[in-house]
Amino acid sequence: MSVLDLLAGFPRVRMGHLPTPLEPMNNLGRRLGCDLWVKRDDCTGVGFGGNKVRQLEFYLGRAQALGATQVLITGAVQSNFVRVAAAMAARLGIGCHIQLEERVPDVSALYRTNGNVLLDHLLGATLHAYPEGEDEAGADAALAGIAEDLHARGEVPFIVPLAADQPPTGALGYVDAAGELMVQQGVFDEIFIATGSALSLCGLLFGLRALGCDTPVTGVCVRRGAGAQTARVQQRLDDLAGLLGMENPVSFADTRIDDQALLPGYGRLNPQVRDAIRVAAQTEGVFLDPVYTGKVMAALMAETERLRGKRVLFWHTGGQPALFGYGDQL
Numbered sequence: 001m002s003v004l005d006l007l008a009g010f011p012r013v014r015m016g017h018l019p020t021p022l023e024p025m026n027n028l029g030r031r032l033g034c035d036l037w038v039k040r041d042d043c044t045g046v047g048f049g050g051n052k053v054r055q056l057e058f059y060l061g062r063a064q065a066l067g068a069t070q071v072l073i074t075g076a077v078q079s080n081f082v083r084v085a086a087a088m089a090a091r092l093g094i095g096c097h098i099q100l101e102e103r104v105p106d107v108s109a110l111y112r113t114n115g116n117v118l119l120d121h122l123l124g125a126t127l128h129a130y131p132e133g134e135d136e137a138g139a140d141a142a143l144a145g146i147a148e149d150l151h152a153r154g155e156v157p158f159i160v161p162l163a164a165d166q167p168p169t170g171a172l173g174y175v176d177a178a179g180e181l182m183v184q185q186g187v188f189d190e191i192f193i194a195t196g197s198a199l200s201l202c203g204l205l206f207g208l209r210a211l212g213c214d215t216p217v218t219g220v221c222v223r224r225g226a227g228a229q230t231a232r233v234q235q236r237l238d239d240l241a242g243l244l245g246m247e248n249p250v251s252f253a254d255t256r257i258d259d260q261a262l263l264p265g266y267g268r269l270n271p272q273v274r275d276a277i278r279v280a281a282q283t284e285g286v287f288l289d290p291v292y293t294g295k296v297m298a299a300l301m302a303e304t305e306r307l308r309g310k311r312v313l314f315w316h317t318g319g320q321p322a323l324f325g326y327g328d329q330l
C-alpha cells in the first residue's frame with residue numbers, strides 16, 4: 001500500500017485548487033545559470049491561497065467530522081494560516097476565532113491593520129490578542145481557554161494547534177503534494193521550501209521518500225536557527241510516521257536545513273530578501289512574500305554556484321497578502 005492510500009483514512013475537506021501549476025522560471029533561471037521551476041502553491045485558490053490550504057483541508061476535515069461549530073487558531077499578526085482558516089471556515093459555514101501573537105518587534109501601523117489583518121476582519125473572524133510571540137505552549141493554552149468559554153456557551157470548538165506536542169495533521173497535505181509533484185515532474189536535482197512549523201517540509205520530504213524519490217530538499221529557516229529547526233523537523237517526521245502508522249522513510253542525514261537568510265529573525269526583512277522579492281517580480285512577474293518565500297529565494301540565490309546547470313524547484317508557499325503589511329519596508 002502506498003503512503004497516498006493511507007491518506008484516504010483521514011477526513012478531508014477538498015477546497016484547494018489542486019493540482020497547482022508547475023511552471024518554468026526561464027528568465028530568472030537564465031540569470032542564475034540553472035533550470036529553475038516554481039511549484040505554484042500560492043495558487044491553491046481559497047482566500048488568497050498558499051500552503052496552509054493543503055494543511056487545513058485535513059484539520060478542517062477533522063473539525064467537520066467532530067461536528068465543530070467554531071475553529072480556533074493562533075499565529076503571528078500577519079499570519080497566513082489564520083487568514084486561510086477563516087476563509088475555509090466561512091466556506092464551511094462555521095465560525096473562526098483567531099489569536100494574534102506579538103512575534104515581531106517594532107512593527108508599523110500597516111503591519112497591524114493591512115494585509116492579512118484586513119482580510120481577517122473582512123472574513124468576519126473574531127480576533128483575540130496574545131502578548132507573547134515565542135511561547136507556543138502558552139499560545140495553545142490561551143486558545144484552550146477561549147475554547148472552554150465557547151464550549152460553555154454551547155458551541156463545539158475545534159483547535160488547530162501550534163506547538164509540536166500535537167499530531168502533525170497539517171503535514172498530510174504535503175504528503176499529498178509530494179504525490180502531486182511526482183505525477184507532474186520530470187526529475188529535479190534540488191528542491192527549496194520554507195520551514196517554520198515544519199509541517200510542509202516534513203510532509204513533502206516524507207512523501208517523496210516514501211514514494212521512492214530521492215531529490216534533495218532544502219528547508220529554508222524562517223522562524224528559528226538551523227540547530228533548533230533540524231531537531232523540530234526530525235521530531236515531526238517521527239510524529240508523522242506515527243500518525244500514518246508506517247516507518248519513517250527519511251534518514252537523519254537527509255534533513256537539509258539552511259538558515260542563512262533568517263536574520264534578523266522571524267517576520268523581519270534583510271537586504272537579500274528585499275532583493276529577491278524585486279528580482280522575482282521583475283524577471284518573472286511572480287510576487288514573493290516578505291516572511292517566507294522571499295527568504296527561500298534569497299537562500300536559493302546565495303547558492304548559485306552550487307546550483308549551476310541543475311534543475312531546481314522553488315516551492316512557492318504563498319503569503320503575498322503580507323506584502324501590504326510590510327509596504328513601508330519594501
Ligand SMILES: *Cc1c(COP(=O)(O)O)cnc(C)c1O
Binds near residue numbers: 194197198201320
Ligand atoms: C506558514 C507558511 C510557511 C511555512 O510552512 P510550515 O508548514 O509552517 O513550515 C511558508 N510559507 C508561507 C507563505 C506560510 O504562510
